[in-house]
Amino acid sequence: MASEPLLSVRDLRIAFDGVEVVRGLSFDLHPREVLAIVGESGAGKSLTARALLGMLPHGATATGTVRPDLSAERGRRIALVPQDALSALSPVHPVGDQLAAAVRSVARVPRKEARARAVAALDRVGIPDAARRARAYPHEFSGGMRQRAVIAMATINEPDVLVADEPTTALDEERRDQVLRVLAEQREAVGAALVLVTHDLDVVREHADRALVMYAGRLTELGPADEVLTRPLAPYTAGLLASLPEHARDRRLPTLPGTPPAPGTLPPGCAFAPRCPLAADDCHHEEPEPRPAEGRLTACHHWAELPHPAVELFRDQQHASS
Amino acid sequence: MPLLDVRDLVVRYGTVTAVDHVSFALEPGETLALNGPSGCGKSTTALAVLQIRRPASGEVRFEGQELTTLTEAELRPLRPHMQPVFQDPYGSLSPRHRIRDAVAEPLKVQGRWDTDSGPARVADLLDRVGLDPSYGDRRPHELSGGQCQRAGIARALASDPRLLVLDEPVSALDPSVRAGVLNLLADLQDELGLGYLFICHDRSVVRHFADRVIEMRDGRVSSP
Ligand code: SF4
Numbered sequence: 001m002a003s004e005p006l007l008s009v010r011d012l013r014i015a016f017d018g019v020e021v022v023r024g025l026s027f028d029l030h031p032r033e034v035l036a037i038v039g040e041s042g043a044g045k046s047l048t049a050r051a052l053l054g055m056l057p058h059g060a061t062a063t064g065t066v067r068p069d070l071s072a073e074r075g076r077r078i079a080l081v082p083q084d085a086l087s088a089l090s091p092v093h094p095v096g097d098q099l100a101a102a103v104r105s106v107a108r109v110p111r112k113e114a115r116a117r118a119v120a121a122l123d124r125v126g127i128p129d130a131a132r133r134a135r136a137y138p139h140e141f142s143g144g145m146r147q148r149a150v151i152a153m154a155t156i157n158e159p160d161v162l163v164a165d166e167p168t169t170a171l172d173e174e175r176r177d178q179v180l181r182v183l184a185e186q187r188e189a190v191g192a193a194l195v196l197v198t199h200d201l202d203v204v205r206e207h208a209d210r211a212l213v214m215y216a217g218r219l220t221e222l223g224p225a226d227e228v229l230t231r232p233l234a235p236y237t238a239g240l241l242a243s244l245p246e247h248a249r250d251r252r253l254p255t256l257p258g259t260p261p262a263p264g265t266l267p268p269g270c271a272f273a274p275r276c277p278l279a280a281d282d283c284h285h286e287e288p289e290p291r292p293a294e295g296r297l298t299a300c301h302h303w304a305e306l307p308h309p310a311v312e313l314f315r316d317q318q319h320a321s322s
Numbered sequence: 323m324p325l326l327d328v329r330d331l332v333v334r335y336g337t338v339t340a341v342d343h344v345s346f347a348l349e350p351g352e353t354l355a356l357n358g359p360s361g362c363g364k365s366t367t368a369l370a371v372l373q374i375r376r377p378a379s380g381e382v383r384f385e386g387q388e389l390t391t392l393t394e395a396e397l398r399p400l401r402p403h404m405q406p407v408f409q410d411p412y413g414s415l416s417p418r419h420r421i422r423d424a425v426a427e428p429l430k431v432q433g434r435w436d437t438d439s440g441p442a443r444v445a446d447l448l449d450r451v452g453l454d455p456s457y458g459d460r461r462p463h464e465l466s467g468g469q470c471q472r473a474g475i476a477r478a479l480a481s482d483p484r485l486l487v488l489d490e491p492v493s494a495l496d497p498s499v500r501a502g503v504l505n506l507l508a509d510l511q512d513e514l515g516l517g518y519l520f521i522c523h524d525r526s527v528v529r530h531f532a533d534r535v536i537e538m539r540d541g542r543v544s545s546p
Contacts (some may be wrong), residue, residue: 040496041467169494172523174359199496202526243501245530251508253501253530259466320452320505 006031006160006193007052012064014047014056014217019264022047023217024064026290029161034187034194036208036225038201038240042260044217049163049197053080070161076106079154081164081183085146088153089138095149096122096134099156106157121152124189125182147179151186158190165197180207201244205229213237216261216271218287223296231310233298235276238310239317247311252318254311270301277313278302323386325350325485325517326371331380333363333370340366342541343380350484351511353518355532357525363541364521368487371519372406373397384485402432402481407474409490414474415462421448421473422458428480447476452506468499472506479510489521504531 005028014022022044029035037045050056054071070078082088089098099118103109109117115134123130125148138146154162164183168176184207187194196208204211208225213234221234232238241247242254258275261267270288273279282301290297293304307313324347333341341363348354356364369375371382373389382389384404389397408414415424425444429435436443445455451472462470471491478486488507492500504527510516522528528535537545 040498172360173525201497240497243498245501245504245526248530251531252505255501255505256498318505319502320509 003030005029007070008065008067009048009052010065010067012048012051012062012066014044014051014060014062016059016061016263021060021217021263022051022062025214025217025219027212027219027222029193029195031160032188032191032193033209034184034196034207036196036198036204036211037214038198038204038211039214039220040199040240040260042263043214045197045214046165048214049165049195052161052195053078053163055080073106075102075159076157077159078161078163079157079159081154081162081167082150083164083166083169085143085150086138088150089146091138094135094137095141099134099149099153102153102156117156121156122149125149125152125186127152144175144178147175148182151179151182155186155190155192159192162187162192162194163197164194166199167196168198168200168203176203201229201240213240216266217263218271219290219297219299220272221296221298221300222290223298227296231308233293233296233303233306233310234300235278235302235306235310235313236272238306239275239314242311242314242317249315252320254314254317255319256314257317257319277317278305324348324383325352325385326519327381327383327386328367328371329381329383331367331370331382332378333366333375334378335366340541341370341377344538344541344543345380346536346543348485348517348519350517351515352534353511353520353532355520355522355528355535356538357522357528357535358538358544359523362538364538365489366541367538368406368489368519368521372401372404372487374406402428403483404485404487405478405481405483406487406489407471407478407491409493412462412467412470415470415477417462419461420458421453421460421462421465424462424473425458425477425480428477432481444480447479448473450479450510451476452502466499468495468503471495471503475503475506475510483516485517485519487519487521490523491520492527493522493524500527507531 007029010026012022012025013020039045051062053074096118099121100114103114103117119130119134122134127133127145127148168179204225211225211228212222213220215236220236239256256275261271267274269284269286273283288299288301290299326348329345331341331344344367358364370377422444425447448455448458453472492503520532536543
């Protein structure tokens, strides 16, 4: 991508009690792109997203740089699309008032105009009879409408960056697709980039331009989403893909052997080495740095030795116990 | 004889008909999936099969025995053989109990606990689901989501079930962890001949794991 990055993250490290959970992460976010951050629970993907928003949990310390730092302008230039629409909205105020308050929190706008913008935003996300609906309370909205309302709220000030942390985990496929469609429409309408944190590889395939795969707090692979998901250049990505039922050849699915390391108990060298069928001596001594490979970044000493297709690497790993 | 034979099942919540004349049968060793969007009635169907939610009408036969006409006392000896496993593994195990006690509880409740052999039986069950028996000392929040779901399965197995009603058992899990739990369920089915009523909204999982699929929508079967 030739454009100037919208955000540059360099050597981001996030620690709790001196134990690093995100361990030196660097990436750029480009204008209007959808960057998916992929990985399993505990990989550090949510923390990374929260660091962009300046919303790290209590007790976390972060070092490294995020430039420009938009977190001071949260709500205007960067906004969170919350996972749980119900708890993101106040139960005691009408939905339209909450959207209008979001407008007035970042700009001196007359009350009446803020209200009009709230109604327009609800209308844009497809809430029928928006002027009347704006006076209703969150509990009077259906689950689907609440999801739309929080997307309207996140995009109402036309931010440059939207951050969505597992926005669809709790939803069935039909609702998931609906929410993602509305999010995609609104993102395009306001021209924002989207950082999409998810463990759902189907969502990545359908909605992301680029995918950043994380393992144990580090970048494993970063590149165009369709390439990463069809021809991974890192064994960990290959293992994730191999475990999807759509790639199964028989009833037993390939799995990644073992479990991810707990923070603070990392093995020497590559954090994935104990689970990696390709691991060689150097893997146990030297942690691989992200390096360019075929137009992407991969952090693996032996990416060039991956079989074709890469999921074959895990074909025989059909454990029931990990 | 089918393991489970459901005919014309109707379940109402007040005036709302959540399950509307649903019929299906399940053989031992077979996996039947109920698939459909949220609110389609698949979870209510599961609760009605287990007689946790009593149906308004219709039949639920378990190994030939009609359940809907039985009293709670008459159901009690049958319940161990039809065990639920729910989506949220943390929610289905008491947070205060050690895993060992959670797995032992069904044995104790059913009067099958033997102080001499009981602990070894619990260790066996944990081992059977791929958990090191040392995990018995832990509490649910000290386990990962996948480990916790395994503990839930061990607890269900303690009752020597013949039917597992699996309500979104892998929906909260990461892909690789999900694959391991599905493999475990496949192994258990092969070894024990369990029938699975498998409720899941993820089509790719359903297609992979189930022998047959029933699509539900608005409380009805929309495709056989
Ligand atoms: S560096 Fe070595 S251990 Fe790590 S992913 Fe690559 S091959 Fe596997």
